[in-house]
Amino acid sequence: MLPIAALVAASGEDGWSGFWDAVSSPQAVAALKLTLGASLVVAVVNAVLGTITAWVLVRDEFRGKAMMNAVIDLPFALPTIVAGLTLLALYGPRSPIGIDVAYTRAAIVLALMFVTLPFVVRTVQPVLQELDREMEQAAKSLGASEAKTFGRVILPNILPGILSGVALAFAKAVGEFGSLVIITGNLPYKTEVSSVYIFGRIESGDGTAAAAAAVVLLVISFGVLLSIGVIRHVTVRHDRA
């Protein structure tokens, strides 16, 4: 609590106009835009591929499924700096498959996909497991197509899970630092995200600018936590009705 208070206090040291100047400096704005854009792309990718992965884990049966289930948690266990390094080994200058995305924006999206992979899978999986299959069978026997069954029966049930997973992934992506340090090269205006920008400001002794940019990230984190709370609240009420 106290560190957060100190952070907010430091950001306001030069008054409101000082705070605004720091937040609206071109480099800070470029970094924030890039952060939000990349996080948004990653959130959408996660929503689709995460849901598919959860679906396969719950409804499909094949050898090696238990292994696949365990691998999902790898990004939780692997240090982020190692994640960046491993991605660079496959998609960097010495790539054995000839794909080199080092120091580009694609590298940012790739790193963020790595670190946020488990969130949607792990929020959708338990919901799918508990989903009553009789509803789907009823829909099918009443003549609904597979697409229609998915859209009308399954999707409404797993949507809260997808949304809270996406929100968590988005929050994680916005604040991510470790996996991006090595892989993006931190080129201002090109591949510098907000967390890296803040780190750079600290290193060059500009605590006020760093604090101002950090407060912006702090507000975003709070907003996401709040929206997850709202999603949970609405779902619970929906269940009771």
Next chain:
Amino acid sequence: MRRLALRLVAIGYLLAILVGPLAIVFWRTFEDGFGSAWEALSDPDTVHAFELTLIITAIAVPVNTVFGIVCGLAIVRRSFPGKGLLNAFIDLPLALSPVVVGLALYLLYGRDGWFGGWLDRHDIQFLFALPSMIVATIFVSLPFVAREVIPTLREIGDEQEQAAHTLGASGWQTFWRITLPSIRWAVVYGVILTTARCLGEYGAVAVVSGRLQGQTETATLRVQEAYESFDVAGAYAISIVLALIAVTVLVLMTVIRPREERA
């Protein structure tokens, strides 16, 4: 047909993002045999970095375990003013950027910070030294035990605790004999997650440690240092050790999760 297509999409996705890159690092590290990897790991600065990481983890994990259990009990079993706030705040380290956490500590304990003057007068080296790195690590790994314990406490209810209390057990006795045994797998699971997070912490520690080679450099900081000074083999070797720890964590999680669900 559709089922198979979905399965291939999911497997391809995991291979491309998770398994593939890790496999390449393993291959590249041992390309020149075990000797060069071992040589990179026995560098004194690297050994020191691993020692430092272990010290920090050995302090942060017990602190967070006790805090997590106390917090979980407080949130589930008691009602007090500010409980909702505590419940919301406990998740904050999960959503907050580690760099922001580091910066907040830096501003609080730095020379011009609120506690900086006091620390200076008493000649305590906090920033760019072990204490700040421990505090930063505790902060980022705070929620894991509590997050595992809270749902389990809700599920088991308090009937057994009340029965123990009626039969004359003291608060401590009830906790040691009834509560702790029934949440033990949740605690173990939380401790594993906390340990993984502590060993792998990078952003917050990078800010408060000052990254002094051979002094305040942890294993993860050492990876970057080695990579940026073109010692790719060294960076890979340290990464492999950290990755092996991560794989061990995964195996433990897979073994413990079914037990937790049964309990």
